[in-house]
Amino acid sequence: MQDRVLEKTMEPALAVSDLNVEILGENGAFPVVSEMSLSVRPGETVCIVGESGCGKSMTALSLLRLLPDSARIASGSIRIHGEDFLAMGGRQVEDFRGDKIAMIFQEPLTALNPVLTIGEQIAESVRQHRKLGKREAFARAVKCLELVQMPDPARRARQYPHELSGGMRQRAMIALALACEPKIIIADEPTTALDVTVQAQILGLISDLQKRLGTAQVLITHDLGVVAEIADRVIVMYAGRRVEECSVYELFDNPIHPYTIGLMGAVPRAASHDGEAQTAPERLTDIPGTVPPLWDLPKGCAFAPRCPRASARCLEERPPFIEKTPGHFAACWEHDNVR
Amino acid sequence: MSDNLAASPLLSVENLKVHFAIRAGVFQRQVGEVKAVDGVSFSIGAGETLGLVGESGCGKSTTGLALMGLVKATDGRIAMQGAEDVTAMRSVPRAHRRRMQIIFQDPFSSLNPRQRIRDIIRAPLDIHGIGTTEERRAEVAKLISLVGLRPDQADNFPHQFSGGQRQRIGIARALALKPDIIVCDEPVSALDVSVQAQILNLLADLQRELGLSYLFISHDLGVVEHVSHRVAVMYLGRIVETGPKKAIFSKPLHPYSELLLRSAPSHDPHRRHQFSAVSDDIPSATKKPSGCAFHTRCPLATDICRRIEPQLEVKADGQFVACHHR
Numbered sequence: 001m002q003d004r005v006l007e008k009t010m011e012p013a014l015a016v017s018d019l020n021v022e023i024l025g026e027n028g029a030f031p032v033v034s035e036m037s038l039s040v041r042p043g044e045t046v047c048i049v050g051e052s053g054c055g056k057s058m059t060a061l062s063l064l065r066l067l068p069d070s071a072r073i074a075s076g077s078i079r080i081h082g083e084d085f086l087a088m089g090g091r092q093v094e095d096f097r098g099d100k101i102a103m104i105f106q107e108p109l110t111a112l113n114p115v116l117t118i119g120e121q122i123a124e125s126v127r128q129h130r131k132l133g134k135r136e137a138f139a140r141a142v143k144c145l146e147l148v149q150m151p152d153p154a155r156r157a158r159q160y161p162h163e164l165s166g167g168m169r170q171r172a173m174i175a176l177a178l179a180c181e182p183k184i185i186i187a188d189e190p191t192t193a194l195d196v197t198v199q200a201q202i203l204g205l206i207s208d209l210q211k212r213l214g215t216a217q218v219l220i221t222h223d224l225g226v227v228a229e230i231a232d233r234v235i236v237m238y239a240g241r242r243v244e245e246c247s248v249y250e251l252f253d254n255p256i257h258p259y260t261i262g263l264m265g266a267v268p269r270a271a272s273h274d275g276e277a278q279t280a281p282e283r284l285t286d287i288p289g290t291v292p293p294l295w296d297l298p299k300g301c302a303f304a305p306r307c308p309r310a311s312a313r314c315l316e317e318r319p320p321f322i323e324k325t326p327g328h329f330a331a332c333w334e335h336d337n338v339r
Numbered sequence: 340m341s342d343n344l345a346a347s348p349l350l351s352v353e354n355l356k357v358h359f360a361i362r363a364g365v366f367q368r369q370v371g372e373v374k375a376v377d378g379v380s381f382s383i384g385a386g387e388t389l390g391l392v393g394e395s396g397c398g399k400s401t402t403g404l405a406l407m408g409l410v411k412a413t414d415g416r417i418a419m420q421g422a423e424d425v426t427a428m429r430s431v432p433r434a435h436r437r438r439m440q441i442i443f444q445d446p447f448s449s450l451n452p453r454q455r456i457r458d459i460i461r462a463p464l465d466i467h468g469i470g471t472t473e474e475r476r477a478e479v480a481k482l483i484s485l486v487g488l489r490p491d492q493a494d495n496f497p498h499q500f501s502g503g504q505r506q507r508i509g510i511a512r513a514l515a516l517k518p519d520i521i522v523c524d525e526p527v528s529a530l531d532v533s534v535q536a537q538i539l540n541l542l543a544d545l546q547r548e549l550g551l552s553y554l555f556i557s558h559d560l561g562v563v564e565h566v567s568h569r570v571a572v573m574y575l576g577r578i579v580e581t582g583p584k585k586a587i588f589s590k591p592l593h594p595y596s597e598l599l600l601r602s603a604p605s606h607d608p609h610r611r612h613q614f615s616a617v618s619d620d621i622p623s624a625t626k627k628p629s630g631c632a633f634h635t636r637c638p639l640a641t642d643i644c645r646r647i648e649p650q651l652e653v654k655a656d657g658q659f660v661a662c663h664h665r
Contacts, residue, residue: 051531149616165621195394196558198621200602204614222531225561225604229611248608266536268565269606283543284565286536290501 011082012039013216014063014101014184019076021055021062023294030295032058032071034240035321040216042183045207047219047227047248050237051263053291056220059237060188063218064103065093080184099129102177106189108169112161118145118172119157122179129180144175148205167198174205181213188220203229224267228252236260239302240294242321246328256330258307262287301333309334347420348382349552350406350439350520355379355415357398357405361625373624375401377576379415380651383520386546388553390567390584392560392599396624397573399556403522406554407431407441419519437467440513444525446505450497456508457483457493463515482511487541503534510541520552527562539566560603564588569657572596575624575632578651582658592660594637631663639664 021033033055040046048056061067063078065085078085080100088096105111113121122141126132132140138157145153148171161169170190177185190206191199207230210217221227227234231248236257244257255261265285289306292298298305304314313333321331356378361371376398383389391399404410406417408431419438440463443449450459457479464475483493486507497505506526513521523542527535539562545551557563563570564584571581572595580593591597605612619636622628628635634644643663651659 051533149618151618151620165623167618167621171618196560197394197598197602199604200612200614201616201618203604205616207614208616223604224532225606228606228608229604229614231608252606252608263532266532267606268536268539268559268561283540284536286540287533288537290503290534291531 010041012079013042013081014218015039015077015079016063017077017079019059019062019078020074021058021067021071022074023071025070025295027295029074031074032240032294033062036076036242038218038235038245040184040218042216043210043214044232045210045217045219045230046233046235047221047231048235048237049221049224049227049263051222051291053239053294054237055240055294056222056237057188060103060186060218060220063186064097064101066097066103095129098125098182099180100182101184101186102180102182104170104173104177104185104187104190106192108166108173108193109161111173112169112176114161117158117160118164118175122157122172122176125176125179140179141175144179145172147178147209148172148175150175165198166194167201170194170198170202171205174202174209178209178213182215184216184218186218186220189222190219191226192221192223199226206230224263225269236263239292239297241302242329242331243303244328244330245321250328254325254328256324256328256335257303257332258309258334259287259303262306262308301331307334347384349385349387349420350554351382351416351418352402352406353380353416353418355402355405355417356413357401357410358413371625374576374627375624376405376412379573379576379578381571381578381581383552383554385519385552386550387569388546388555388567390563390570391554391556391573392558392563392570393573394558394599396575398576398624399558399573400524402573403441403524403554403556406522407439408436409441433467437516438518439520439522440516440518441522441524442506442509442513442526444528446502446509446529447497449509450505452497455494455496456488456500459497459508460511460515463512467516469516478515482514485514485545486511487537501534502530503537506530506538507541510538510545514545514549517549518551520554523553523555523557525557526555528557528559535562542566560588560599572599575622575627577632577648577661578659579633579662580658580660581651582655586655586658590655592654592658592665593633593662594639594665595633598636631661 017037019033019036020031022029022031036059038046048059050056062073119138119141122144123137126137126140142153142157145157150156150171191202194202234248234251235242236244238259244260255264266287268284287306292302300316301314301319304310311334319331319333321329324330324335355376357376359373359375360369361373363370379402381389393399401410405412419435460482461475461479464470464478480490483490488507527538555566567584570584570587571578574595580596591600622635630646631644631649634640649661649663651661654660654665
C-alpha cells in the first residue's frame, strides 16, 4: 500500500531504459545486456538477481559507466535525478561518480588501494568532490567510518586495507561509497565474499544506513536469501535479459517465470525447522543443463532449452516482457496457459 | 540404527591436531604456531553423511586434508574400520587412500588442463594397478555415465566443460577406486545454484546406490542441513557442537551454533531478520583467545570461559556441546 503512494509522489533517483550493452569479441559484437530497464526511487532497494553470466554485473558497471574496454553501451538511456548520464562528457561523469552515484564492490581487497590508508582513500574521494582541506577531509573520513560502525574509527582510518578483516574492509568500502552522500548506491555482491555471521552484520548495516540516508539502492546478488532479507523490488535476469520483475513479497509468494520457480526449488534452505522428521535428504528440484553462452543464444526464449514447460512457440519466438498481474512483469509464453 | 553406527564406525578420528609453524626472519625461526585443527574427534558410519560446518579459518578444510594425508597431522588418531591407525605413519598407505577419496571445491584448478577426462578418471586405477587396460577402459566408461556425462565426452579436455560438469568429472575420479568414504570439501561452493542442485542430487543418488559415506565440508548452512545426517560445528580449530542434524538446526545449544543459524538469511521476506549492524571482534586462528575461543563474541561468557577450555559433553540425545553454560 505504502509502495503505491510512494510511486506516485516520488521521482525515480535512477531511471534506466532500454539499455543494451555489448561485448566486442573476436567474431564481432554480441549482447550481454539487452533491453534492460529499471527505476529506483529514493529509499528503495531494487535487487537484480541471477546466476553467473546473466548480465547482472555488466548492468551494474554500465550504471556507473565503468565498463571494461571490451564492452560498450550500444543504446539506451540512464538518467540520474533526471539528467542524462550517457550524454555527459568525461569530466562531468567523474563529477557525478562518487558524488551522485557510488558503487560498493564485491571484493574490497581488490577494490581498495593497498598503498593508501583507509582514511586517505576516503579523504581523497571527498576532496575530489568537495572543497575541503586535507585535514578536514580526513576528519570527514573518520566520521564516515563512524557512520558504518567501524570500531575505533580514528585508529582504523590510519590503517591499510591488509590490516583489516574482511568485514572491516567491507565497512571501509561502504564508508568510501558514502563519503559524499550520494543519493544512489550500486552494490555488486557486497556480502558474497564474507562469512555468514559477518554477512548478517553488513546486511544489517546496509539497511540501517538506507533508512537513515534515504538512498536509492541497486543491489546485485546471486543469493535469493539476501534478496529476501533486503529487497523491496526484484528483477530476475537470465542470459542478459529480465525474465521477471515484481515486489519481493510477490516474487517469493507467486513467482511466475519457470526460471525463478526453478531457482527457488534449487536452493537448500536453512530456514523453517518446524520439527517435521526429516530422515533422508529430499531431492532438490534442479534445473537441467547450463546457461547458454551469450554469443550463441537460442532463437526463442533463452531459457526454453532448460524449461520444463517449454512449448514449440518458446523455441521459436522470444516472449515479450509484459505485465502479467498488476505490478508483476514476466517474459514467458506459457504462463497464461498454466494459470 | 544410530547405536549400530556408534558401535562400529567406518571412520573414527580422535583428538586430531594439525599445527602449522609460523616462521619469520632470516633464519626462518619458528616464532609461533597456528593451531588450525586442535583436538577434533568424530566418527562416521557406513552410508552416513557428517556435515562439517564453520566459517573461514575454522579448520574444516584442514581437517579434510589431514584425513586424506594431504597435510600431515601433528597428533591424533585416524582409523578406518578394520585397518590400522595411519596417523603415525610417515606416509599414508595406498590401501587407506583407496578407501577414502576427496572432491575439491574448485573444479577448475583440481583437474589437469592438459589431460583428457578419460585419463583423469583412469589415473587412480593406474596408480593403484587395478584391472587390465581393457577393464580400466570399461570402468572409466561406466564412471562417466554414472556421473551423468556422455560417453562421447571422454576424449575432451577439462576446459570444454562447464563448472558443474567438471565437478562431475571430479566425482567420477573420486569414485574410481570404489571408496567407502568421500571427503567433499565445499564441492558446490563454486557453482551456481541451479547447477549446485544437480550436484547435490547426484551425490545423494550415489550415496543411495553405492552406500557411500561422506564427510561434507561446507560453510553453507542450507547445503549442510540438506545433505547431512549428523552435523559438527567448528570454531577456531575445535568442534563446539555435534549431533543429529535435526537437533542442531532446531535447538542449537552452543552460542556459536545459535549465532550461525541466526545469521543465515531467511529466504522468506515475510520473516526478515533484524540483523544487527554492530561488528564484533572476530579473532583468527593465529591469535586464538584463551579458554573457550568463542568467549570474545559470546553473550554468555563469564570468567571461567576466559580461563578454561570447555570439553564436548553430551547435553541432549546424541547432542554434544562444548560450553560451560549449556
